[in-house]
Amino acid sequence: MPYRSISDLPPSVRAHLPEHAQDIYRAAFNSAWAGYDDSDPAQHEETAHRVAWAAVKRRYRKQGDAWVER
Secondary structure: OOOOOHHHOOHHHHHHOOHHHHHHHHHHHHHHHHHOOOOOHHHHHHHHHHHHHHHHHHHEEEEOOEEEEO
């Protein structure tokens, strides 16, 4: 289930990440969704979320309760 816009992202992502990080998350999720072909749909989504978080963590780090750019 690729995300068409930031407003489609899960509330936990929208509530915690800055807008630019949300863009990174969405793009990475959508790319992973298209690129990975897991036979189990639940695993397919989990893999895409893991890839998206990894992409965010390459550019941002958590400082206290906030995500800040590296």
